[in-house]
Amino acid sequence: MSIEILFLVIYFIAMAAIGFWAMKRGKQDAEGFLLGGRSLGPGVTALRLQSSSMSGYMFMGAGSMGYTQGYFSMWYALGDLGGGILNLSVLGRRMRKLSQILGSITSIEYLEHRYPSKWIRLIAAPVALFCMFFYVLAQFIAGGRGLEMVSGVSFPVALAIAIGVIVLYTFLGGYLAVAYTDFVQAIIMVVGMVWILVATLMAVGGFTKGNETVGGINPNLLTMWGADLGYQGQWGVILGALLVFSIGYMGWPHVVVSHMAMKKPSVARTAGVYSLVFNLLFIPGPYLVGLFALILLPNLANPETAIFEVADAVLPTFAVGIVMAAIMAAIMSTADALLLQAGTIASQDIYARFINKKMSDAQMVWVSRITVLALAIIGYGIAAFDPPAVAAVVIFSTTVLGSAFVPSYICAVWWKKANTVGAISSMAAGTLVSVLWQVSGAPDATGIDPMVTGILASTAAMVIGSLASQKSHPVPEHIGRALDETAKIGPIPKKMLMGQDALLASQAEMAARGE
Template sequence: MILTIGVLYLLVILIIGLFSMKHQKDMDTFYTGGRRFGPWLVALAISSTTMSGYGFIGLTGLVYEHGYAIFMIGIFATAGIFVSFLVLAKPMRRITQKFGALTIPDLLEIRYNSKAVRGITALAILGGAIGYQMAQYKALGNMLQTVLGVDYKLALFIGVAILTVYVVGGGMISAVWTDLVQMIVMVVGALIVFIGGMRMVGGMSQLNTELESINPDMVQAFHTTGPIGIFAFISYFFIYVIGHQGQPHVVSKFYMIRKLSMLKWACIIAASTYALTALLWFVGLYTRVMVERGEMAVPASPDLVAPMFIETFFPPLVAGIIFAAVMAAIMSTSEAFLLVASSSIVRDIYQQIIKKGEKIPEKTELALSRWITLAVIVVTFLLSLNPPDIVGWLGNASWGIFAASLVPVLSIGILWKRATRIAAIWSSSLGFIFSVGLYILKVKEIYVPALDTGAIALIISTVSFVGISLITKAESSPIFEEKGRQIEKGIESPASIDAG
C-alpha cells in the first residue's frame, strides 16, 4: 500500500512535468515561468521550497537529538518569509519587470553595473546550491530506501531519475505546478502526523513531562550546555530571519507573480502553510519518547527518524500519504535548486560573461538550459552517493553560505543608493569564502566557534559591505535613476505598477 501510494504520487509529478514541456519556449519561461502566476501558486512555491527535505528529514532528526530548541529554526524561518516579502518582493518584481532580469545575478549586475558582481554571486549560488542539493538527495535516498526496501544508492538513483524527467522537461512551469500539488500533500501529511503522534504519546503535557525527564534541555528554547545554546539561538536569528532574503531558490519566486498587488496575499499564504508543515517536526519528539519507552528501536541515524516512525506506527494507507508528503518536500526544493544552479551557469556565466550578452536563438538557449540542468543533476547525484554530513547540518551550512554571500549585496544594495560596486565585490567574496572556510574548519574540528559559521560570515560580509561603501566613491545605478525619473514624471502609481 505504501509503495502503491508512493508510485501514484510520483506518476502525478511525472505527468505534470511532461505536460509542462510543451509550454517551454525560451530561457524566460524555463527559469521564471513567464511571470504569469497568481498569489497561491507563488506562495505555495515559496513555502514548499523553504521547507525542503532538509526541513522534513534533517530538522526532524535534529529535533530528536536536541528537542524544542530546533523549533526556533521554524519560528525564525516563518518570520524570515515575512521579512523577505517586506524588503525584497516589490523592488525585485519591479526591477526585473523593467529590465528583463531572469536571475539574482542578473539583477545585481544591473544594480552595480558590474560583470564581476554577477560572476561572484553566480559562483556563490552555484556552490551553495550544490551543497544544499546534496542534502536534498541524501534525504531522498533515505526516504526511498525505507519505502522501497532497497539499498541507499539504488533508492537515490530511482528518485533522481524521476526528478530529472520533470525538472529538465518542464522547467519552472512544471516546478510551480508540482509545488502546488506537493504543498497540499505536505500540509495534509504534517497534520496527520502531528495529531496521530500526539495521541500516541498521551498529549502535550505528557510529552513534555517525559522529554524533561530524559533531559531538561529538551523542552527549552536553547540549552544550558552543548551545541544548541544561546549562541545557536542567536545564530538561527541571523541565518533564518535575516538570511532568508539571501536564499535564491526562494526569493527568485518573486519574479514570477503576475501583479504586485498580489504579494500581500502571497506572503500570508506562504508563511501560514510553511508553519503548518513544520508540525511534522514533532515526529522527532514523539520518536524520542517512544525510544525511551522501549516501543521503538533506536534510529541508526537522525536522518532515519521520520521514515522509521511513520513506518512503525501508522497504517499503510496513512503511512503512504505521509511518505508522499516527505518526498514532496524533498522534490519541491530539489527542482528549485537545480533550476537556480543551471541558470547560474547558462545565463550568468555562459551567456552574460563568456558570450558577453550575445543573443542566443530561443531553441538553442532552451536546449542549453536543459542540458546544463541535466549536468548539474548528474554531478550532485555522484557527490551524494557518499554525502559528508547529516542532512540537517548540511542544509544549515548551505543556508549560511547563501545568507553571507547574497543578503548584503541584495537586500541592502537594492534599497541603499550609497552602496558601491567595490563593496559588493568584496562583501560577496568574503561572505562566500568565510562561510565555506569556517564550515570546513568546524567539520574538521580545527576551529569550532560559538556562533554558527554562516552567522559569522553574514556579519563579516555585512560590515564589509557597509564600511567599504562609505569609504569608496558613490556610483550611479540605473534602478535608482529610472525610479527617480518615473517619480518626477508622476507615472509611478499603484495602478501603473500593477499594470506592469
C-alpha cells in the same frame, strides 16, 4: 511491490498523464505558455517560496535535530517561521518593481543590472551554484533515504533510483507543471505534515504528556539549551540559529527569483500573510515529530530517518503510502526547481555571459542539461559513499548564501548609495568569512555562529565599500532613477503614485529629455 511504491508510481503517472493531455488539448497560444513570468498571485507566490526551499531539510534535517537536540532545535524553527514574511515585506514589492524596470529575468542577472559590472556575475554565479549544489545534495539524500525505507532496497540503489527520477522529472517536468504546481506541492506537504504530527501526538498521549515523557528520558531536551545544556548562554550560536532561516533566507537566488514573478507588486502583501500561516502550520511539525520519535522509536540507527520511521509507525498502512508519496513528490519537485535554477545560472549567467555571447537556444538547453547531469553524478558520488548530515549541509549552504547575498539584495532596493564596489566586497567578504569561520572551527572556539560573523562582514563590506567609492564608482544615473521609481516618494499626488506602469519608465524619461 509495496503499497507505498505503488502509490508513488500511480501518483506520478496520473500527474504526467494529466499534463500531457492538457498539453495536447490546450489552446494553441504561445502567450499563456510563455508569459508564466510575472503572473503569480499571492497564494502561489507564498507557497512557492516555501516549497522551493523546504522539503529535504524539513523531512530529514529538522526531524534529526529534534531527535538529538530537543527544544534547542526550535531556535531554527522560530527563525524560519518569519522567513517568508520577512522576505516578502523587505524585498517583495520593491524587487518586483526594480527587476521589471531593469528588465531582469534571473536573480543573478538582476544583481548585475543593479550593480553594473561583469564581476558581479563572475562572483555571484559560482557562489550560488556551489551552495545550491549542496542544497540539491540534501534533496538527493532525502529522496534516497525515503525510497530506501519504503522499498527496502539498499541506500546506494535507492539513491540512484531517486536521483534518476529527479533528473527525469527535470526533463518531463514541463508536462507535469500543468497539473502539479508548486502550489499543489505546498498544500500536500502541509497536509502530510499535519497528518503525521496529529497521529504522533495521539500516539504519545498528547502534547503535554509527550513533553513529560521526553523529560523523563532527558530533562535537558525540554530546555532551549540542547541535550547536554551545551548551548546555555551561547547567544552567538542561538542568534545564528534564529538568523539563518529568517534573514539568511533572503539571500537565496532560487527563492528571491519568485518575487520577480509576482503578478503585481502588492501581491507581496497578501503572500506574506499566507506564508506566515503556512509556516505556523508546517514548520514546528517536523521538529516536534523528531522529538517525540524519542518516545516511539528510542533506538533509531539514523536520527535523520526519524520522520519517515514515525510516519511508518503511527499512520495506517494506506496513509503511509499517501504521505510518503507526498513527501517524495515534495522532495522531487524541490530538487527539480533547484536543478533547473542551477541550469539557468550555468547557461545564462555563465555560458551565455562569458563563454558564448551568441548562445543559441539549442545550446542553452544542452548547457542546462549537462549541468543537471553533472550535478546529479557528482551528487551521487558524494551521497552514496559518504552522505553528510542533511541538516549540517543545508545550514552551511544557507549560511554562505545568506552571508554572501543578503546585503546585496536588501541594499539593491533600500540604499541608493549601494554601488558595484560595495556589492562585490560584500559578496566576497560574506562568502570568505562564513566559509573560513566554519572550516577553521571558530564557531566552537568562540561560541559565535558563522551566520553572525558572515552577515556582519558582508554588511560592513557593503557599507564601507560603497561609501569609500562613491566618487570613483557612482551609482549610474538610470539606476538612481529606477530606484526613485521603486521607492516613489515625491511631490506627486499619492493616488497617482500608485499604479504607474513601470515599463514606461525609460520611454517617458527619454521623451521628456528631448523636449
